[in-house]
Amino acid sequence: MNEEQHQTAVSVVGMGGSGKTTLVARAFTNEVVKRHFECYAWITISQSYVIEDLLRRLIKEFHKARKEEVPADMNAMSYNELLEILVNYLETKKYLVVLDDVWDVHLWEKIRFSFPDKQLGSRVMLTTRREDIASYSFGVENHVHKIQPLEKSDAWVLFSMKAFSSYPNKSCSPELLPLARALVEKCEGLPLAIVALSGLMSSKKSLIEWSNVYNSLNWHLTNNSLLELMKSILLLSFNDLPYRLKQWFLYFPFPRR
Known part of the structure; x- marks a missing residue:
């Protein structure tokens, strides 16, 4: 929100589950930020996309944010026609765009022409796990914010808030403390991993249950090379759900490949 009039890019980079999207969302949805721009849009990119x-x-996002009617027959329009609509719409406006979860270093080259720089103070923010994308030369001023893992003390506080919410004094019992500390260590300071695991552990009360989860997580991390830490913890949480709740995941839409 500084007074720099040239279009500026802000790249937020970090591991999966580190809080990139959460941080950017806090800025994007802030009412003071929204009043600073005339229009705004948020889209998620992911690994597979069609430009x-x-x-x-x-x-659609720009028009929806301003409660305007979306242009008709867009599905039949070509790349150049869509590009013309966006450029005409944005060239007189101060806009904020978020490109969430960028994996392709060449995305900017394909999409940059839709974001005209009329020196009105417009901003483009993106989140990515890849440092080469965050530090890419966008042809505009680029600020890189690298998300760092939580410090051990902060990780423990975050874990304890949920894991021990129903315990006496909302604190860990002495017999569980070594296992609890070891589980938090496994999360490597990733907030999403800590929240997911603490939610799972909040329903576990005995030393045997805690030991089973710890051993199961160790097994996943050691024996399944295709699963990274974050996926292993989410899979563990899913497997722990009652069967009736697992069925609800059948209703979730999967990204098109």
Whole structure:
């Protein structure tokens, strides 16, 4: 929100589960920030995308934010036609765009022409796990914010808030303390991993239950090379759900590949 009039990019980079999207969302949804810009849009990119689909989603998001009617027949429009709509819409406005979860270093080259720089103070924010993308030369001033893992003390506080919420004095019992500390250590300071694991452990009361979870997590991390830490913890949480709740995941839409 500084007074720099040239278009500026802000890249937030960090491991999966480190809080990139959460941090950017706090800025994006802040009312003071929203009043600073005339229009804004948020789209999630992910590993597989079609550039025309991204442009359509941007157009819809910009119009929806201003409660405007979305242009008709966009599904039949070509890349150049969609690009023309976006450029015409944005060239007289101060805008804020978030590109969440960017994996392709060449995305900016494909989408940059839709973001005109009329020196009105517009901003483009992106989140990514890849440092090469965060430090990429966007042709505009680029600020890189690297998300650091939580310090051990902060990680323990975050874990304890949920894991021991129903315990006496909301604190860990002495017999569980070594296992609890070891589980927090496994999370490597990733907030999402800590929150997911603490939610799982909040329903475990005995030393045997805690030991089973710890051993199961160790097994996943040691024997399944395809699963990174964050996925292992989420899988562990899913497997612990009652069968009736697991069925609800069948209703979740999966990203198109």
